[in-house]
Amino acid sequence: MESARISHWLNLLVCVLLLLKAEGSSVPLTLVKNSETKGAVCLDGSPPAYHFDKGFGKGINNWIVHIEGGGWCNNVTSCLDRKNTTLGSSNHMSDISFYAILSNQQQFNPDFYNWNRVKVRYCDGSSFTGDVEEVDPTTNLHFRGARIFSAVMEELLAKGMKNAKNAILSGCSAGGLTTILHCDSFKALLPSRANVKCVPDAGYFVNVEDISGAHSFQEFYSEVVSIHGSAKNLPTSCTSKLNPALCFFPQYVASHISTPIFVVNSAYDWWQIGNIFVPSSADPSNSWHSCKLNLSNCSPDQLSKLQGFKSEFQRALSEVGDSPSKGMFIDSCYAHCQTETQETWFKSGSQLLANKTIAKAVGDWFYGRSPFHHIDCNFPCNPTCHNRVFQVKDYPGI
Incomplete structure (x- = not known):
């Protein structure tokens, strides 16, 4: 009886220790050196920043650079709103913990746990594409995202990334879009022999009509490109053929x-459903409010329209192509950013597609163990999903 009790408490202790490890380790904030002399600064003129956790063992020459998300600012007012927050100033940033794709624990991040892991903070509001020399003394806003990206990469190369054997550029949301827009330029920085790949998460924003028939998000992106001077830093393969504002949409760049x-x-x-497909401007009667909080509340007509959105999303996604070098994990979960949280990246009970977690699918693809190119069935078909359910106070609609 006594031995059974001891065994019970030992098992509980192991569980607690595993949970503590899952919480992630604190990683200090690093300010980019001499960034001001290069004009590579946040919206408020402060130096950009990142967090770096050094690799170990067999991962010592492998690098994952993960870009923080946080939307965009499209005019002076919205950029000023960000200026005195972590999304516009390193003065408000602090140390953070690494989880999921950035975890240093093998049981939570089996393929990349011992790599050099970096999280680049997002403080420019343009997915690191802006570059305007002039600074209005009235607002003191600096639009220098492209310079920030270059300065951070330069510092990481000096810290050892120039010797990388394997490397991943990844990011969530606006950071996922950064990953797509900078994918080829990131590879160009690294040794030609290096195995370099990109993993954007929740960054494939699509150009579709909202429920009122308008392309409201296309206009939003047009304003972002205009105020940040982004056109010259977007892929020329796209801007040589299309309006630069369209080149902020991955579907026009991916191929x-x-x-x-x-x-x-x-x-x-x-995020796309609430801000691109059903923005508040397209739903003045607020008839979609309950549906957006929880898809289980959607009416049959609303659910039908959402299936139409999924079809449009799949058409836009077809531009990625289906070669073995191009992979995808497109689930049917009501979610946004799934590589940054442990429960959706790799954990008992994580959502599955083709019987694989995201971590397993990405790892198999990266190391060439097996390709992965799967799109889920229609909502609510996947019982493993971690579907987001919002409270009224926390729905982040525009």
Whole structure:
């Protein structure tokens, strides 16, 4: 009886220790050196920043650079709103913990746990594409995202990334879009012999009509490109043919990306549904409010329209192509950013597609163990999904 009790408590202790490890380790904030002399600064003029956790063992020459997300600012007012927050100033940033794709624990991140892992903070509001020399003294806003990206990469190369054998550029949301837009330029920085690939998460924003028939998000992106001076830093394969504002949408860029890329996204991405497909401007009567909080509340007509959105998303996604170098994990979960949280990246009970977790699918694809190119069935078909359910106070609609 006593030995059974001891065994019970030992098992509980092991569980607690595993949970503590899953919480992630604190990684200090690093400010980019001499960034001001290069004009590579956040919206408020402060130096950009990142967090770096050094690799170990067999991962010492492998690198994963993960870009933080956080939307965009499209005019002076919205950029000023970000200026005194972590999304516009390193003065408000602090140390963070690494989880999931950045975890240093093998049981939570089996293929990349011992790599050099970096999280680049996002403080420019343009997915690192902006570059305007002039600074209005009235607002003191600096639009220098492209310079930030270059300065951070330069510092990481000096810290050892120039010797990388394997490397991944990844990111979530606006950071996922950064990953797509900078994928080829990231590869070009590294040794030609290096195995370099890109893994954007929740960054495949699509150009579709909203429920009112308008292309409201296309206009939003047009304003982002205009105020940040982004056109010259977007892929020329796209801007030489299309309006630069369209080149902020991955569907017009994806077919020209030569670097292997793996798209992680929900076909029912809650941010896209709430801000691109059903923005508040297209729903003045607020008839979609309950549906957007929880897809289980959607009426049959609303659910039918959401299936139409999924079809449009799949058409836009077809531009990625289906070669073995191009992978995708497109689930039917009401989710946004699934590589950054442990429960959706790799854990008992994580959502599955073709019987694989995201971590397993990405790892198998990266190391060439097996390709992965799967799109889920229609909502609510996947019982393993971690579907987001919002409270009224926390729905982040525009």
